[in-house]
Amino acid sequence: MTIRDVALIDESKTRYLTYALSVVNSRALPDIRDGLKPVQRRILYAMMHNLHLTSDKPHRKSAAVVGEVLARYHPHGDAACYDALVRMAQNFSLRYPFIDGQGNFGSLDGDAAAAYRYTEARLLPLASEIIGDLGEETVAERDNFDQTQKEPVVLPSRLPNLLLNGATGIAVGMATSIPSHNLNEIIKALLLVIDDEDANTKKLLSVIKGPDFPTGCAILNTKKELAEIYETGRGAIRMRADYKVETLARGKKAIIITSIPYAVEKSSLVEKIADFIIARKLPQLNDIRDESTTDVRIVLELAPEANEEQAMAFLYKNSPLQSNFNVNLTALVPATPEAVYGKPIQVSLKQMLEEFVKFRISVTRAKLSYEKKKLEERIHLLEGLASIFDKINEVIAIVRKSSGRINAAEQLQKKYKLSERQALFIVDLHIYQLSKTSIDEIMEELKTKQKRVAEIGKILKSPAEVKRLIKEDLTRIADTYGDARRSKVISDFEEPEYNAESYIQHEDVFVIVTKDGWLKRIRQTNDPLTTRVREGDSIDFTCAASTADSLAIFTNFGNLYVSKIYDLSSTSGFGDPVQKLFKFADGENIAVCRLIKKDAEQSEGELLVYTRRGMGFRITASIISDTKRSGKRIMKVTDGDALAGVMDVTKSMFLLVTKQSYAVYFVHSEVPVLNSAGKGVILQRMPEEDSLAVVCCVDRKDTLTFRLSKGTADVKVSTLTIGARAKRGVKIAKKGSVEGLVEQ
Secondary structure, three states, X not given: OOOOOOOHHXXXXXXXXXXXXXXXXXXXXXXOOOOOOHHHHHHHHHHHHHOOOOOOOOOEEHHHHHHHHHHHOOOOOHHHHHHHHXXXXXXXXXXXXXXXXXXXXXXXXXXXXXXOOOXXXXXXXHHHHHHOOOOOOOOOEEEOOOOOOEEEOOOOOOOOHHHHOOEEEEOOOOEEEEOOOOHHHHHHHHHHHHHOOOOOHHHXXXXXXXXXXXXXXXEOOOHHHHHHHHHHOEEEEEEEOEEEEEEOHHHOEEEEEEEOOOOOOHHXXXXXXHHHHHOOOOOOEEEEXXXXXXXXXEEEEEXXXXXXXXXXXXXXXXXXXXXXXEEEOEEEEEOOOOOOOEEEEEOOHHHHHHHHHHHHHHHHHHHXXXXXXXXXXXXXXXXXXXXXXXXXXXXXXXXXXXXXXXXHHHHHHHHHOOOHHHHHHXXXXXXXXXXXXXXXXXXXXXXXXXHHHHHHHHHHHOHHHHHHHHHHHHHHHHHXXXXXXXXXXXXXXXXXXXOHHHHOOOOEEEEEEEOOOEEEEEEOOOOHHHOOOOOOOOEEEEEEEEOOOEEEEEEOOOEEEEEEHHHOOEOXXXXXXXXXXXXXXOOOOXXXXXXXXXXOOOOOOEEEEEEOOOEEEEEEOHHHHOOOOOOEEOEOOOOOOOEEEEEEOOOOXXXXXXXXXXXXXXXXXXXXXXXXXXXXXXXXXOOOOOOEEEEEEEOOOOEEEEEEOOOEEEEEHHHOOOOOOOEXXXXXXXXXXXXXXXXX
16 A cells, blocks of 8 residues: 655645535536436436336336436435435426326425335426437437446437426535526527527517416516526525405405415415414414415415405515525536536526527437438448349349358358448348338338438538427427416516504513513513513513513613514513524623603603713613614623613712712713713722612702611712712711612
8 A cells, every 4th residue: 555645735625626526517506408417317317218117107116216326327325316306206396397206295385205115206298308319329428437337418308497497406616596487488488599699688588477486476576677687697586475365254354375485385384374373473364274285275364354465464574475586597508519517607598598509409410410320321221232123033042052141241242242231131131021012112211211311411401400490399399388377477566565563462561571581471460470480580670561662671791672572472481582582692691671662752861871880871762762673782891891770861960879888979961972882981980899789860859768788778869969970989888788779
C-alpha cells in the first residue's frame, strides 16, 4: 500500500467538487430535454425496456420495479427510488402522471404510500410519449454503474415534460423549482416557437396563461409579474384556494373550499383551521368538516350573520389557503442536443421551449437516419435477390451442389458479383419464397422501400420538413392527451380586506404572567389566585382586561414587546412560555408588564424607565402603541445592570429609595426625554452592594409608608429637602432595608 502526503485543503476541495457535480448531474436537477431526473428516467426505462410494463399489460409489484432499477441502473437507496415511483403515479403531485398505480399510493392529506411489497404499477399511455422512439439510435447511451448494460443518457421524449410536470430539487449550491403547465398551452407555444423563432415572452404568454397546478387553485399574479418570472427564470407565484358559499339545512350557510394550493397537505390545513376555531380566533366560523372524495370539499360552517369574506380574508392571511410557489427555472442544459451531460443554468421560458425544439429536431433527424439506414440495408438484400431472379434455377443448383451454407454463399458471390450479406440472404431463403408470387411481393417491397428512402432523403435535406413532422407529433399529442386548465389565472383581483379587530371576540378576562415567564388568559368568572401554575412558579402579574386590550412587556435587556390579550392562550392549564410569543435572547426575562387599554389615549403622557443600578430617562407613552409584535429596543443596559421598572410620570417630583434606605428627591425635569434607545442619565448614585427599591412620583403633601425588612417606616415628603439627581441621598430609615412601598 502506498501512502501519499497531500494537503487537506486541496483534497477537501477536490472531493467536495466531485460530490457536488455528482449531486447536480446524477440526482437533484432535471435535464431540460426530457425534463426528468436520473431516478425518474431509470424507472421509466426499466419498466418499458426490462419489464415491458406497458399500459396494456397487467400490473406488477412495485417491489419488482424498484429491484430492477436498483440492480441494473440506480445504485442508491430503495426508499428514494420508490418515493420517485410513487410521485409519478400521484395525480395531485404531477399534472400528467406517467405510472398507473394500483393500491395505496398516498393521498392529498399527506398519507404515505403503502410499502412497495403491497402496491403494483404499470405505465400509463402517456409514458410511451416520453419514452419515445427508444432503441432507434435517437439518443446517446452510456454504461450503467457496473458497466454491464447500457442506459440512455436522456429519453427521446415527444413531450416538453419539464414544463408540463415541473420539477423541484435541491443540489449543492443551487436548486430548482419549476411549476407545472397545461399541455395544450405548452404545445401551442412550441408550435409558435417553431414557426416564429423571434417570438418573445409577451407573444408566448398570449397562449400560455400561466402555471397549471395539479390541485387547481387560483393564481393571483398580474400579466406583468408573470412576464418577469418567465423572462428571468425566478419569482413567486401566488396561489389561493377557490371557494363557494352554499346554504345548508336549517338555513345555515357554509363556505365550501373546492381547491387548495399546490403542495399543501389537506389534513394539516384542516387541522390548522380547526385550531383557529377552537381557540376562538375566528368567530365567523362555527365548525369545519372535510367531506372530500376524489374532489376537494372542505366545509366551513358560518356563524349566524357572519361575513364569509371576512372569514376568508383571515384564512388567506393566516393559513396555507394562500401560499407562494417560488419559481426557479434551473435545469441541466447540454451544449448540444446530443451531449451526455448538461450544465446547470437558470433559463427563461423561451429558452426552455427552444431547447426542447432543438432536442426534437435532433431526435427526429436521428430517427429518420436510423430508418433510412435500416431501409437501405433491406434494399441491398432485395437488390441482390432481384439480380438473380432470372437465374433462380442456376442458384438452386449451386446451393444443392455446395458443401454447406458458407460454401454456397461464396459460390454465389463469385458467380453473380454479390456481397456477402446478399449471398447469405439468398442462401437462407425458404424454397417457397422463390415462387413467382413471393418474388412479386419482394419486388413490390423493394419499390416501396426505395420510395421511402427517397422521401427520407428529401426530409433530411429540408429543415422545414423536419419541423413539419415535429408539429404533426405535437398536434397529435395535444389531440390525444390535452385537457382543460385546472388553475384559473386572476390578474385583476381584489384583496379581501383584513382588519384584525374583526376577528376578536370581546370578552372580559384576567391576564396571568408568572415569575418564570408563562402567560395566559382566563375568564373573569374564574379566580386568578387559584389558577394553575407550574410547580415552583408563582403569579407575578395579573389584572382584569378585555381581549381587545394589549399587554406591554419590558425585559431586563431593555426591550419592549406588545401582544394583544386575544393572542394569549385561553386555558385552564399553565399557558405558554413567553418565548413562544416573542424571540427572547438567552438570559432575557420579563421585568415589567403593563396593560394597554384599547380605547385609552396612548400618545399622551410620559414614562420613566429606570434600571436596578439607578440609570434612567423619560420616554413618551406613544412608544408602546408604535411597537409591533417583533419588539423594539428602548434602553441600552450596561453589563451588570438590568431594566427594573417603568413608571407613569403623573406628578412633578421623583422620589427614589434604595434598599439601604437612601433617598433622593428632585424635580422630574432633571431627567431628559429620549426619542431612541439610550443608556439614560444617573438618577441616583449607589455602591455596588446597593440597588433601587422604590421609584415614585410625589407631591410635597404626600406621606409614604415603606415596607422594611423589620416593620415599616412613614415618611412625609414635606420633610425632605429637594435636591438633585445623581446623589447618594439621605437615609430615611435607621433599621432594616427597604423592600417596597406599602401605600401612597
